[in-house]
Amino acid sequence: MRTAENAWPLEISMKVQQLIINGMTAEQISHEVPKSRSAILGWAWRKKITLPRVKKPFTENVQVKVAITQPVIIKNEPVSQQEPLKAFQTCQWLFGEARNRHFCTNKATHGSWCEGHHRQVYVVKG
Ligand SMILES: [Zn+2]
Numbered sequence: 001m002r003t004a005e006n007a008w009p010l011e012i013s014m015k016v017q018q019l020i021i022n023g024m025t026a027e028q029i030s031h032e033v034p035k036s037r038s039a040i041l042g043w044a045w046r047k048k049i050t051l052p053r054v055k056k057p058f059t060e061n062v063q064v065k066v067a068i069t070q071p072v073i074i075k076n077e078p079v080s081q082q083e084p085l086k087a088f089q090t091c092q093w094l095f096g097e098a099r100n101r102h103f104c105t106n107k108a109t110h111g112s113w114c115e116g117h118h119r120q121v122y123v124v125k126g
Contacts, residue, residue, distance in 0.1 A: 008035075008043060016040060023052050093117040 008016075012033050019029045026044070030037040044051050091104035091114035106114030113121055 013043070016043065017047075017049070020044065020049055020051055026051050090114075091117050093120075 012035065015033055016029055016035070019032055024032075026037045026040040029035075029040050033040075035043070041051065089108060091106045091108045092112040093104035093114070095102055095104065104114060104117055106116070109115055110118035
């Protein structure tokens with residue numbers, strides 16, 4: 001039976017394990033501990049630890065075709081976290097039923113409603 005694993009001091013094993021958790025590759029770890037890249041790969045293999053893949057720089061010439069679609073954004077008034085809005089300054093749009101009912105938290109900018117809900121209230125569908 002091979003005892004190569006025992007040749008690794010606990011200190012080194014612990015350090016390598018931590019560096020793997022930190023997301024370092026075998027190549028990078030080999031600069032941190034007195035072990036070669038292949039020794040680290042072998043150790044990880046024996047421990048059944050999956051090493052992170054070698055990170056390729058983003059500058060590498062990779063052709064990625066991405067279908068750019070314009071996302072549909074329903075614009076809501078941002079709610080200020082510093083100064084909470086007083087009652088009736090917020091949109092009167094109700095969500096839910098009975099006890100779970102709650103008002104929309106957006107600022108009422110169009111009468112009793114926020115911009116988005118004002119549109120839903122007044123735009124005649126058809
Ligand atoms: Zn609203």
